[in-house]
Amino acid sequence: MAAGSYLLYQLLHYDVEKLQVVVHCFGIKMYVFNKTTKIVTKYVGNKTSKSVLDGLWDCGMKGYIIYDVARKGTPPDTGFAPSSGWGMIVVSSPEVSNYDEWEKQLKASRIIMNCPDEMDVKAMCAWMNQNRQLAEEEADYWRKVEVGIDKVGPLLRYVFDQRKYKDRIDSCESVVNKMILRDTNYYSFLGTDKMCEGSHVSHKLVKVVRVRGEDDSELPYNALISSHLAELTLCKLAELMVPNDFILLVLAIEDDLLSKPLEKHSSFAFLGAAFVNAIIPKLTELKPEKMKMIRHISVR
Incomplete structure (x- = not known):
């Protein structure tokens, strides 16, 4: 911003x-x-x-x-x-x-400022396409922008520029692919309010979000910037980290970004009691639909 x-x-x-x-x-x-x-x-x-x-x-x-x-x-x-x-x-x-x-x-006060969210990007789309006549055109354009948001996050300078968008994806994926074992220590702050130190953590992958703490205090929260980059980053960390350490990291992060890493690495994740106990309250039982009783009448 x-x-x-x-x-x-x-x-x-x-x-x-x-x-x-x-x-x-x-x-x-x-x-x-x-x-x-x-x-x-x-x-x-x-x-x-x-x-x-x-x-x-x-x-x-x-x-x-x-x-x-x-x-x-x-x-x-x-x-x-x-x-x-x-x-x-x-x-x-x-x-x-x-x-x-x-x-x-x-003794200055720290203010955390969020980057644009999906609603900000959608408002920008509406303004940019205000002269389009067909609702179908607007809907199609928004679907393309949504793909960009999923890949690189709701960053205005990238989701509206195809060349910059492609360069950004390549750059972010390169950061993930180059991660080595010692880099995992620097990503352990994900899901916490600890601010990053040094240049070990890439801001291409991580964003700081403003959250409300106790007594209406403001706290920073470290989150992965998009669902696509979250999947790549967490899957890479799962390959590099000790299983128990990765499980603890997963438990600290927002749930909506974890589907792909869990799919790939659930074999060891479900061996941890802390992990299983944490997800049990969030499980929803799928009950079969009630079948109507059909009475058979025989006619002689």
């Missing part, structure tokens, strides 16, 4: 009496939007940017900073924003090295 661009749009339309400056940073590049003069100025270099922000603060202007982490492991300096009267948000992937030190020092 283009979270930074969305925030920029909202802040530029915010009351100018309360917010005179909006700053959008990409690594060492900084764009200053002065809402009072309606002028945008570009600055390059962290020292220059810090000096400019201090100058705006000295003039009594209030502002908000959007800091997009441009490269992995390059969080903003903890003293980047003026000491008071200014707000700041760091926009990053789930890679903890992008923000952890800044978050700790400034």
Whole structure:
């Protein structure tokens, strides 16, 4: 999601009496939007940017900073924003090295932002095809998009572009095929709220979802990004992992992505008591339909 661009749009339309400056940073590049003069100025270099922000603060202007982490492991300096009267948000992937030190020092609140879901993609389809005359055409187009969602997830930049879509599938499948034994340790966080560390886990396969915890707290939840990639990833992990470890991993993950791995690896999965006890409450008994009694009458 283009979270930074969305925030920029909202802040530029915010009351100018309360917010005179909006700053959008990409690594060492900084764009200053002065809402009072309606002028945008570009600055390059962290020292220059810090000096400019201090100058705006000295003039009594209030502002908000959007800091997009441009490269992995390059969080903003903890003293980047003026000491008071200014707000700041760091926009990053789930890679903890992008923000952890800044978050700790400034005691910032973490916000988990979901990627688009199927309903978002369907709404985009409706908007893109609003001039189509036949309902059959719209339905056919949506069926093709649904196939893309199943393969790579509800990612707008891929499901609407056939070339990028094919490249994405090839890239994701390559990541799965190249997994080796030591990689399984890094995927043990699936189904938990632990954030990924380092570059061992591919964000092509895994997404972070916002869930509601106790006392209305927000928690991250690590999930596989699509049903197709879930099947490939879990089947590969099943081949590499110790059976008991794989069973525990399966128990922690959402049920709707497990059909294919269970089909391929159920021979050892059903030998674990914990696994069997976990799925018993979810089983539905299929009862035969009641047959109508037919009375035979013999006529003599």
